Amino acid sequence: MDVLSKINRRKTPQGERARPDQVPNSAGGFVFAVTPEVRLRRFLTLGTDGGTFYVHAQELTADNAEVVLSFARERTDDLVREIVAISTAGRAPKQNPALFALAAAASLGDAAGRRTALDALPLVARTGTHLFLFARYIEQFRGWGRGLRRGVANWYTATSVDDLAFQTVKYRQREGWSHRDLLRLAHPRTTEDDRKRLFDWICGRGPALDGLRIVEGFERARTAPVAALPGLVSEYRLSWEMLPDHALGERAVWEALLDNGIPQTALLRQLPRLTGLGLLDPLGDRTAAVCAQLTDGERLRRGRVHPISVLVALRTYAAGRGVRGGGSWQPSRPVIDALDAAFYAAFDGVRPTGKRHLLALDVSGSMGATIAGLPITAREASAALAMVTAATERRHTIVGFTAAGKRWQDGSALRPLRIGPRQRLDDVLAGTANLPFGATDCSLPMLHALRTGLEVDVFSVYTDNETWAGKVHPFQALKQYRREVNPAAKLVVVGMTATGFSIADPSDAGMLDVAGFDAAVPTLLADFARG
Numbered sequence: 001m002d003v004l005s006k007i008n009r010r011k012t013p014q015g016e017r018a019r020p021d022q023v024p025n026s027a028g029g030f031v032f033a034v035t036p037e038v039r040l041r042r043f044l045t046l047g048t049d050g051g052t053f054y055v056h057a058q059e060l061t062a063d064n065a066e067v068v069l070s071f072a073r074e075r076t077d078d079l080v081r082e083i084v085a086i087s088t089a090g091r092a093p094k095q096n097p098a099l100f101a102l103a104a105a106a107s108l109g110d111a112a113g114r115r116t117a118l119d120a121l122p123l124v125a126r127t128g129t130h131l132f133l134f135a136r137y138i139e140q141f142r143g144w145g146r147g148l149r150r151g152v153a154n155w156y157t158a159t160s161v162d163d164l165a166f167q168t169v170k171y172r173q174r175e176g177w178s179h180r181d182l183l184r185l186a187h188p189r190t191t192e193d194d195r196k197r198l199f200d201w202i203c204g205r206g207p208a209l210d211g212l213r214i215v216e217g218f219e220r221a222r223t224a225p226v227a228a229l230p231g232l233v234s235e236y237r238l239s240w241e242m243l244p245d246h247a248l249g250e251r252a253v254w255e256a257l258l259d260n261g262i263p264q265t266a267l268l269r270q271l272p273r274l275t276g277l278g279l280l281d282p283l284g285d286r287t288a289a290v291c292a293q294l295t296d297g298e299r300l301r302r303g304r305v306h307p308i309s310v311l312v313a314l315r316t317y318a319a320g321r322g323v324r325g326g327g328s329w330q331p332s333r334p335v336i337d338a339l340d341a342a343f344y345a346a347f348d349g350v351r352p353t354g355k356r357h358l359l360a361l362d363v364s365g366s367m368g369a370t371i372a373g374l375p376i377t378a379r380e381a382s383a384a385l386a387m388v389t390a391a392t393e394r395r396h397t398i399v400g401f402t403a404a405g406k407r408w409q410d411g412s413a414l415r416p417l418r419i420g421p422r423q424r425l426d427d428v429l430a431g432t433a434n435l436p437f438g439a440t441d442c443s444l445p446m447l448h449a450l451r452t453g454l455e456v457d458v459f460s461v462y463t464d465n466e467t468w469a470g471k472v473h474p475f476q477a478l479k480q481y482r483r484e485v486n487p488a489a490k491l492v493v494v495g496m497t498a499t500g501f502s503i504a505d506p507s508d509a510g511m512l513d514v515a516g517f518d519a520a521v522p523t524l525l526a527d528f529a530r531g
Helices: 036-046 057-074 076-088 096-108 111-119 128-138 146-157 161-170 179-186 193-202 213-223 226-236 245-249 251-260 264-276 285-294 297-302 307-319 333-345 378-392 425-433 444-452 474-484 521-530
Strands: 022-024 030-033 357-362 396-401 414-416 458-463 490-495 511-515
Touching: 036 057, 036 076, 036 096, 036 511, 057 076, 057 096, 076 096, 076 111, 096 111, 096 128, 111 146, 128 146, 128 161, 128 179, 146 179, 161 193, 161 213, 179 193, 213 226, 226 245, 226 251, 245 251, 251 264, 251 285, 264 285, 264 297, 264 307, 264 333, 285 333, 297 333, 307 333, 307 378, 307 425, 333 378, 333 425, 357 378, 357 444, 378 396, 378 425, 378 458, 378 521, 396 444, 414 444, 444 458, 444 474, 458 521, 474 490, 490 521, 511 521
Parallel strands: 357 396, 357 458, 458 490, 490 511
Antiparallel strands: 022 030, 396 414
């Protein structure tokens, strides 16, 4: 045997380093390390709550925390800019990573950087709950010095008195904090009489306020008989969080809340309760109105409703039972249809590119791990995200891949998936969830197109980047495809976990690495495809 024939720079097994700049991933394959900026964006959008198939949440969080802390110490302004951009655009399904990173920036940067972070607090902590979470995180880094007190005080003075009153009665306490606690620490100063009286009322130093309607309504609802509560809800426009617990099982109360207009995110969460109370009968006028609100793209955008939040609501609602044993209900078919449409509506106006797309879903065993602390797996989320591109682009093919093995009936490790944008989203999720597990080989989409002569302009690979089982690296497979089929072919790697790995070659301008849960992904993919 000619041993020199084993030295091949065009085809290297994924278990071996093809280039000096490659690093080992958690599965034992060799990939590329993403830039600190990409790692930061993955953390802010994907979070680390669920860990990954190979890495526990605590270890993944520690790795990401080092990146965040480094930005907080050395590039505070860049960190705050990224936090504000992702948070205010509603690009992440959870605020926890953004608030944690903001707390780090407000603690570890220099004096100017800390001030910049605290000035951004009202932009990122837009509700009382967000503020309480920030307060919990900040104490993991520092004590309550003058700058922090001033920053929190500004949160209480930067908004109108009416908006502040609404926040204080809607979100009264969370995370071991209350507004009284924070006011006593921050000592905000104001010359406005109404704001002073509101502060006194929160701290228990004054009576119920006649001038602020929402506080007056809240106080009346605390002691009112149940029969009077629907009227109070209508009169004062109270939200469900402002009502006593015993009122939340009353149909008339929820009818009044619906008449007021329940915000989009709250409506998604309350669909099971509304169904259980008989308010979402398939043929009812109330159901039609709720479905119209669910699919209203403008309301979804104004409410910063993340598409993954809609996806989780759809999956939970269609199942007819709570994830943690929160009762059962008979799902209303029109509501399921509306949630399906709302998922696509939550993405802001993706325009078709006219390019030829191969959407390749990693369905290996590692993609079965839940992500971001949500009741959804990486493979299910990737299938849903791929459907947005499929619904937009006329010329597309969808395949699922793992690695060659006996679990696939025909012995192949890649096959076209019988899913499409005309299918219901819950059917798509069910179809991909039941595919056989196996090892990971992310070169297969390119090799499949090469072998079959499939004309592709953009390969979109949805993966956790834990590839290791192939005989050639994904970037090498793409280069071969470019040599033999389409020199302009591009690769987009949609990373579905917050690790530091990517199969995309960072030195190749025709390869792009993005964070999978980012609500901007479909538009970004289209822009990249167009050049």
